[in-house]
Amino acid sequence: MRYRVRHITEYSYGAPVSLCYNMAHLLPRDTRNQRCLHQKVQINPPPVYQNDGEDYFGNQTFYFSIQEAHKKLVIDVTTDFEITPLNVLEWASQHTLNCGQLRAQLNAPNTPELRMAKEYLLDSPQIHRSEDLKDYATSTFADDKPVLQAALAFTHKIFTEFTFDPASTTVATPLEQVLKQRSGVCQDFAHLAIGCLRSVGIPARYMSGYLETLPPPGQEKLVGADASHAWFAVFIPELGWVEFDPTNDIMPNDQHIVTAWGRDYSDVTPLQGVIFEGGGSQQLAVSVDVKRV
Structure with a gap:
């Protein structure tokens, strides 16, 4: 079975954020019955720095930093992969x-x-x-x-x-x-x-x-x-x-798609990081679409 997952995360801030550093667990990993075929990450505003990595548990991560003022942050991740059913x-x-x-x-x-x-x-x-x-x-x-x-x-x-x-x-x-x-x-x-x-x-x-x-x-x-x-x-x-x-x-x-695993949720938080300024308030909106292709 082949799937396409699109995960959109949107943060809206009460005041402009001048600088942010982030790490994301949003890329499904390979497992014994799951194989990633293609992935695309779009971030707006565009980061000045972005790098893929792997954490202690072998999960895929990506780091990015934005160094321009922004009141909205959008992370749009699309992944294609296939799953083979287990007995x-x-x-x-x-x-x-x-x-x-x-x-x-x-x-x-x-x-x-x-x-x-x-x-x-x-x-x-x-x-x-x-x-x-x-x-x-x-x-x-x-x-x-x-x-x-x-x-x-x-x-x-x-x-x-x-x-x-x-x-x-x-x-x-x-x-x-x-x-x-x-x-x-x-x-x-x-x-x-x-x-x-x-x-x-x-x-x-x-x-x-x-x-x-x-x-x-x-x-x-x-x-x-x-x-x-x-x-x-x-x-x-x-x-x-x-x-x-x-x-x-x-x-x-074959209907569960693994993104990451760890000891508990704190090890695999979808997005974590540090922001400077932002007015002390923020709103989060998340949209996930899993589609058979």
Whole structure:
């Protein structure tokens, strides 16, 4: 399947910004089943400096600086790529490594992959292990439960017990509050799952990207109707990192487009940087369009 993703980010400022430095995670990366074919980045006003790079996690980044006064910043990124479906249902039915066996392997890691996975057992800036998170997940990830089946069950547990409510949280809402109020958005559900998994000794990482959304039958798809999305992945030896989407109760396959991954959202923020002046206020508008080509 081939896709084209167009992501437009627009900042409007209360007063002119005289200088800005930025780093963006807006270019989908290559994965075992995803390959980028072409990408184009347009920035207005044109930057005086721009450079592509790669962060610690292997995500594509680009840096740019604008050194002329501007009240609006527009970043327009278009990427073409193809995705090959994975046999995720076959994995779910055949893989039998249980949670106790995985924890034992992590306690005595004998491969580079296991040693690297242990990094995703630690706390990160926005995800901290806790007894409350551990209590919520312990029974699902008991020693005798197959890891993949347990992760599927936990994905379903979040999907059925939590309500999608964009008004209930912000990017800074603590996980304990999300757990208590049983509501949030995809980022909250991904963070919650990761925090719970790490609290019971299972490595988990944050996945950022896009999800193709299909219009109701007989209706045209609206440009900009797709959105940035978040889900999580669990490390399972022999399979590697296996992805789960608790917002939609599925294992991502050929409709999830990976932009970046890290320990949590703070590692893969779509755009971060520093501005000088700007009047102390700004408005953000984001449009995402995912199209099959």
